[in-house]
Amino acid sequence: MNQFPILYVEDNEDDVLLLRFAFKRADILNPLHFAQDGQEAIDYLAGAGKFSDRAKYPIPSLVLLDLKLPKKMGMEVLHWIREESSVRKLPVVILSASAQKSDVDRCYEFGANAFLVKPSDADGLADMCRALKHFWLTYNIFPPECVEAPKPIQ
Amino acid sequence: MRRNALIDELPTVGGAAARRRLARCKSFAHGASLVVLGLGVSVLGGWLFNIDWLKRFHPAWATMKANSAFCFSLAGFSLWLLSPRRATALKLRLAQACALAVTVVGLLTLGEYLSGRDFGIDQLWIRERPANAPHRLLVRTAFETALSFVLLGLALLILDVKTNRGRWLSQYLVLATAVITLAAFVGNFYGIAAGYGIVSRASIAFHTVGALFLLCLGILLARPDRGVIVNFASDNIGAVLTRRLVPAALLLPVLVGWLCLAGEQADLYGPAASSALFATSLLLVFGGLVSWTTHTLNRIDIERRQAVEAHLQLAAIVEFSDDAILGKNLDGIITSWNQGAERLFGYTAAEAVGRPVSILIPADHVNEEPEVLERLRRGERIELYETARRRKDGTLLDVALTVSPVKDSQGRTVGSSQIARDITERKRAEEALRESEARLSKANEELEKKVQERTAKLRESITELEAFSYSLSHDMRAPLRAIRSFSQIVLTEYGEKIGSAGTDLLTKAADASGRLDRLIQEVLAFSKLSHQEIKLETVEVEKLIHRTIHERPEFQPSDADIEIQSPLLPVRGHEASLTQCVTNLLDNGVKFVERGVRPRILVRSEARGNEVRLWFEDNGIGIDKDSQARLFGIFQQLHPSKAYPGTGIGLAIVRKAAERMNGTVGVESEPGKGSHFWLQLPRGV
Numbered sequence: 001m002n003q004f005p006i007l008y009v010e011d012n013e014d015d016v017l018l019l020r021f022a023f024k025r026a027d028i029l030n031p032l033h034f035a036q037d038g039q040e041a042i043d044y045l046a047g048a049g050k051f052s053d054r055a056k057y058p059i060p061s062l063v064l065l066d067l068k069l070p071k072k073m074g075m076e077v078l079h080w081i082r083e084e085s086s087v088r089k090l091p092v093v094i095l096s097a098s099a100q101k102s103d104v105d106r107c108y109e110f111g112a113n114a115f116l117v118k119p120s121d122a123d124g125l126a127d128m129c130r131a132l133k134h135f136w137l138t139y140n141i142f143p144p145e146c147v148e149a150p151k152p153i154q
Numbered sequence: 155m156r157r158n159a160l161i162d163e164l165p166t167v168g169g170a171a172a173r174r175r176l177a178r179c180k181s182f183a184h185g186a187s188l189v190v191l192g193l194g195v196s197v198l199g200g201w202l203f204n205i206d207w208l209k210r211f212h213p214a215w216a217t218m219k220a221n222s223a224f225c226f227s228l229a230g231f232s233l234w235l236l237s238p239r240r241a242t243a244l245k246l247r248l249a250q251a252c253a254l255a256v257t258v259v260g261l262l263t264l265g266e267y268l269s270g271r272d273f274g275i276d277q278l279w280i281r282e283r284p285a286n287a288p289h290r291l292l293v294r295t296a297f298e299t300a301l302s303f304v305l306l307g308l309a310l311l312i313l314d315v316k317t318n319r320g321r322w323l324s325q326y327l328v329l330a331t332a333v334i335t336l337a338a339f340v341g342n343f344y345g346i347a348a349g350y351g352i353v354s355r356a357s358i359a360f361h362t363v364g365a366l367f368l369l370c371l372g373i374l375l376a377r378p379d380r381g382v383i384v385n386f387a388s389d390n391i392g393a394v395l396t397r398r399l400v401p402a403a404l405l406l407p408v409l410v411g412w413l414c415l416a417g418e419q420a421d422l423y424g425p426a427a428s429s430a431l432f433a434t435s436l437l438l439v440f441g442g443l444v445s446w447t448t449h450t451l452n453r454i455d456i457e458r459r460q461a462v463e464a465h466l467q468l469a470a471i472v473e474f475s476d477d478a479i480l481g482k483n484l485d486g487i488i489t490s491w492n493q494g495a496e497r498l499f500g501y502t503a504a505e506a507v508g509r510p511v512s513i514l515i516p517a518d519h520v521n522e523e524p525e526v527l528e529r530l531r532r533g534e535r536i537e538l539y540e541t542a543r544r545r546k547d548g549t550l551l552d553v554a555l556t557v558s559p560v561k562d563s564q565g566r567t568v569g570s571s572q573i574a575r576d577i578t579e580r581k582r583a584e585e586a587l588r589e590s591e592a593r594l595s596k597a598n599e600e601l602e603k604k605v606q607e608r609t610a611k612l613r614e615s616i617t618e619l620e621a622f623s624y625s626l627s628h629d630m631r632a633p634l635r636a637i638r639s640f641s642q643i644v645l646t647e648y649g650e651k652i653g654s655a656g657t658d659l660l661t662k663a664a665d666a667s668g669r670l671d672r673l674i675q676e677v678l679a680f681s682k683l684s685h686q687e688i689k690l691e692t693v694e695v696e697k698l699i700h701r702t703i704h705e706r707p708e709f710q711p712s713d714a715d716i717e718i719q720s721p722l723l724p725v726r727g728h729e730a731s732l733t734q735c736v737t738n739l740l741d742n743g744v745k746f747v748e749r750g751v752r753p754r755i756l757v758r759s760e761a762r763g764n765e766v767r768l769w770f771e772d773n774g775i776g777i778d779k780d781s782q783a784r785l786f787g788i789f790q791q792l793h794p795s796k797a798y799p800g801t802g803i804g805l806a807i808v809r810k811a812a813e814r815m816n817g818t819v820g821v822e823s824e825p826g827k828g829s830h831f832w833l834q835l836p837r838g839v
Binding site for chain 1: 624625636638639
């Protein structure tokens with residue numbers, strides 16, 4: 001199991017907290033970073049402002065992206081990653097509250113790697129995180145440029 | 155028609171046959187002039203060179219006198235010059251000079267007779283001049299001949315002069331000459347005696363008489379279309395009669411008389427028998443001639459009456475036609491005017507005929523008329539030409555004109571007939587139609603605009619609704635998720651510390667938030683069904699149901715027996731909506747069973763006309779009649795949520811989806827005996 005950093009883009013603090021719990025219950029030890037809105041996610045990935053400190057804010061190997069975000073919507077962030085960023089191959093997993101068909105369609109069209117619906121209870125979320133761990137953090141092989149990020153300082 | 159243009163304009167001579175006859179007359183005149191000229195010249199030659207047979211042609215005949223031959227030469231030449239209708243001025247002068255010379259010679263000869271003196275003119279052309287007086291008389295032109303020359307010379311001189319009263323004097327002179335000549339001829343013909351002439355002591359030769367006749371005829375026929383001669387040449391019935399009877403009347407008595415006389419002289423019979431023979435012969439011949447003529451005239455008269463009858467009938471058709479029919483000549487003068495025209499334009503026939511057709515044309519249309527006339531001259535026909543006309547009272551009306559050229563028997567365009575139909579009403583109707591069409595199209599435009607506005611508004615509110623639903627599904631469910639999840643975390647992490655009463659309550663809180671979440675999702679589904687666009691297509695129901703069962707564990711054999719009576723008929727519907735219906739109906743089937751009873755559902759289809767009814771027959775608790783009515787309403791829960799958890803929206807969603815797919819839903823059920831839900835949709839292909 002790898003230890004690549006993960007970026008969770010989510011404006012709802014409850015969801016952030018719940019994911020932390022779920023990660024803990026699923027025994028996921030990867031460093032987890034957060035961005036509160038779409039703009040912050042772009043800034044983070046671009047290394048703008050305070051995010052230029054890559055020791056503190058390493059480039060993630062995997063992004064968990066909510067769709068409904070303040071400032072810039074998740075779809076825009078995805079589009080930016082695929083079209084404008086320096087990390088175009090970065091695996092992005094959509095984590096949405098609903099599986100609206102049009103959202104699913106467009107996300108895949110824009111290059112999402114997976115589309116997951118937030119489970120409505122803690123047990124479900126923990127289950128989902130275990131699946132994430134098995135797939136993305138154990139078996140999945142990342143593109144080379146997404147794993148060369150400097151190791152965070154312990 | 156009050157006046158008939160055709161009859162008015164009919165040439166006095168008549169049709170083609172008469173025209174040909176006229177041409178023949180002129181040719182005859184021309185030929186006659188040459189014969190007379192030739193005769194005169196040759197006889198004159200006889201006198202000049204003393205060739206006796208040229209003077210008399212037949213030993214038994216008297217000689218034509220030298221002066222007579224001279225006069226014939228001049229008269230023949232004069233007639234030859236005049237016989238074309240339009241001679242040049244020079245020719246005309248020459249012809250008149252010749253004619254004058256003839257008259258003068260005639261007058262001098264008459265003078266000789268009357269004065270008893272010899273002017274010496276009779277021997278002018280003669281080599282061997284007779285010395286004594288009686289012999290001189292033998293070469294002097296006969297008195298009648300001289301008189302004839304005076305008259306014929308004058309006739310040629312004034313050939314084309316018309317008196318104030320419209321008469322042609324020359325013709326009368328010629329006719330007088332003919333009478334004189336006839337008398338001389340009869341005298342000679344009967345051979346009573348040389349010099350038997352009424353006045354003359356000189357004899358008149360046969361050829362002189364013939365030449366005189368020929369000259370008379372020639373002068374008359376040189377101008378066959380005027381005065382008394384026209385009666386011979388025309389098609390008119392009088393002319394027919396004249397042509398047939400006059401030659402007979404002139405020649406027959408002479409011929410028969412001569413025959414009788416000859417017989418008498420040959421001592422075949424006495425004078426009494428001769429007279430009787432004469433009378434009888436004439437009677438027979440004229441009787442036959444008259445009866446033949448009568449027959450012809452009757453035939454002509456019958457034909458003419460029939461023609462008049464037909465003509466009157468045609469005229470009546472025109473006269474009493476409802477359309478205005480008028481005739482005009484090529485100068486645009488009205489020549490006929492029917493009752494329809496009187497009604498349409500307000501002018502009576504008496505007022506209109508003879509006036510230019512422009513009295514009917516409004517000022518702003520006058521420039522059309524010359525063009526119309528020009529086209530008519532070319533013989534074109536103008537059909538349903540729409541224009542305006544002015545009535546007598548000055549009001550304007552719209553008319554459709556059909557103008558056709560009217561041709562004479564020669565095929566020449568001599569005028570036109572015009573049929574005018576009043577289209578004022580039609581024009582007005584067309585105008586009204588155009589206006590109402592314009593109004594309608596304006597109203598349509600407004601309506602279209604309104605529809606577009608409404609549609610835009612509707613679209614806007616749908617967009618708003620969708621945004622609302624979206625936000626509902628994301629933001630409103632997030633706190634619920636948090637409550638539920640945190641409750642669960644507390645339960646797992648701190649369950650022991652809060653004791654069983656605490657965990658119990660916290661579990662209730664978590665369940666309640668879970669129910670609310672489901673409720674929100676179903677309300678969203680329902681509202682989405684109500685406003686989303688639905689595209690109907692054929693759906694393979696059987697595949698769809700298999701897939702639904704496959705996706706939901708509670709429909710699988712581990713929990714329930716769902717049997718499909720294959721094959722299921724395809725329907726016309728919307729796949730996602732139909733999936734939702736099927737899921738909800740199956741859901742109901744497996745949920746509402748007595749505790750401990752294994753759910754069993756039979757799915758089957760039956761054709762109903764153009765539709766398919768899908769049955770979902772369960773072994774559940776059943777529904778009483780009263781409840782069935784409100785079963786498909788939203789938020790209708792028949793059972794306490796503790797016993798059968800649910801939101802009360804599932805069947806409302808089914809009903810809404812069915813309605814959107816042009817279908818219906820229903821149920822047949824009795825408490826304790828299971829429920830048979832059905833969904834009926836148009837049949838697929």
